[in-house]
Amino acid sequence: MEQTSPTPDFSVPGDGRLPGPTALLREAVARGIITDDQALALDRLVREGGTAPDEPRDDERLRFVTGFADIFVTLGLVLFLGAATYFGYEHLGAVAGNALVAVLAWGLSEFFTRRRRMALPSIVLLLAFAHAGFSALAAALGVTGHGMPWPDLVGPHPFQALPLAGAALGAVLLVAAHYRRFAVPITVAAGAAATAGLAYALILATAPAFARSALAGLLFAAGLAVFALAMRFDLADPNRLTRRTDIAFWLHLLAAPLMVHPVLSKLARADGGASGAMLAVLAIVLVLAVVAIAIDRRALLVSGLVYAGIAFGSLIRAAGVTGATVPASLLALGVFILALSAGWHPLRARVLRALPRPWAARLPHPIGA
Template sequence: MTKPSDISPDTLLAAVASGLLTAEQAQGLRDLESANAPVLDREPHDDEKFRFISGFSDIFVTIGLGLFLGALGYFSRDMVGNTGMFAVIAAASWLLAEYFTRQQRMALPSIVLLLVYAGAVFSTVAEAFNPSLRFGVGLGNHGGLPIVVAGLATAVAAALHYRRFRVPVTIAAGVAALVASVVGVLFMLWPDFAVEAAKPLLLACGLAVFTLAMRFDLSDPQRQTRRTDIAFWLHMLAAPLIVHPMVGGLVGEGGSEAVSAWSILAIFIALAIVALVVDRRAILVSGLSYAGFAFGSLVVKAGLSDGVVPLTMLVLGALVLLLSAGWHALRRTLLPLLPGALAVRLPAHT
């Protein structure tokens, strides 16, 4: 447990950001503290650490925010309608962030308030353009203009929010809004084949988001600054955009063909290799459900349909545990195979 005299991780990050310490000096202090700490007090090494919750007060406040904003939306809807309700929630989220984010620096409430704010801004603009539009339903009939405008407005609103509060997830929220705008343009200009073209477009957007995430990652290989948190959330966004178009098409109506199952498993293994190389486990999360389907399909083919669910869970659980246990050893094997100029810019821990 941290003592009052200890230097907190946030203080070290601030020292690096201000130039008081270099990233190497800060890491040296962390290593020294870890080496001198009792065994039970030592934290396992994790290159994907980020501030998600700083204490139970974060959970307590988040529950309160959910209750307050939910009730506020209920009462404001009766007075000002759907569009006005979303606008009220967006304004309330910003005002609450002035205290819980800007002053109290609470991690989980800040993330929740940002997501609620971005969603409310998007819904406000989409409702204003087309009150019958609900989460993309009816794009073919009404065109993608509401989604395009709402996405662009949300991206601008996210940029203003980041300038004010500096919450790392804000960048991913803004990028997600831009992706929605790109999809909206497709439905607006080519509605006849938009559904068929949506998956390749989402894949292209996912690769673009992954590239942006890697730019942040490569600029901070020691993962000591806010850029690594921004990259984490961008990877969380990029993963489903990449995985769903790639393996979604392999899942047919029956979804039990062995060829498709093996293809899905091959894609999942490829994703695991990429995740190991860039040291981002988030890439694997989106592939787990599809890998589960693939294992289930293979089990059905083998005639063991009664045990599909437990056997799938067993294999997936074992795979995740093996990757977790051997993560750093596998990375030490893979990194030397990369070009030297790239390998030195990636996290490389023994």
């Protein structure tokens, strides 16, 4: 859903040089002067004319802050909305209290997102709006647990499944309305998360035993679906000029733990951390590294690093090193991350050359293809 109204600038500024074509296109999109599709068309025109790129083409670029003002405003928002949440619960109850916070978050977005286009405050306000809206709906529909004012999502009972589905559906509609108004890139990931919750709640309502026993598989399937959606946005903007690339970043950040955690957590617990299982964990992490390099997205790999550290620790302990297992594990993990970071660009060129040429040419920043 494309918009031409002013939206938060989530792109990254240049390095002090005169702005080149790519930087100008990003700024024009951020200010609502041109649309995403027009930016892509202009970028193709520049490249067909032989103009050299004005910046590196194979790095993830995302702006969280435009200056210290973003941090200062975010601090104020956290304090204000946190206090509003507390007083709302105390004096209005869970439903009205959360609804109040959602209304406040929307109202503040009108100024800090739509008018000021501040990146970090926009992210915080979206998360506050989505959480408060979902919590208000869940409380109104009776999805609570242990006397707490927020929904119990750890293990809802079957009779709570349909109310949970209703709250999730309401959250999807709320974040869709928020995106239509403000177009904050992380909103699409929030909507995807709410949709995954809706699907799980519906499965829980119809087959509660299956939903609990197959939770890991359902999470993995949801991760694959979110990953496919992220790649759709990535492939639509291979030069990473428009809002689509920021949407893809947040979707990858959501998809990664959904795919990685169910598989690697089960392996990490297998046979009390046996060497074979730990080697399998490291093999999967290496596969994730190859995929992350191919699509030029580090988020997919970062989610597996915790389990890679656990695997390194188990293997080091199995080798007889018991006195310094944690430092040795951190050392091995640090070496792996630094080596991968230092060799990211040449490794990516090799991976893309190994892929079929039509595939490599469609991936973001098709260097070496």
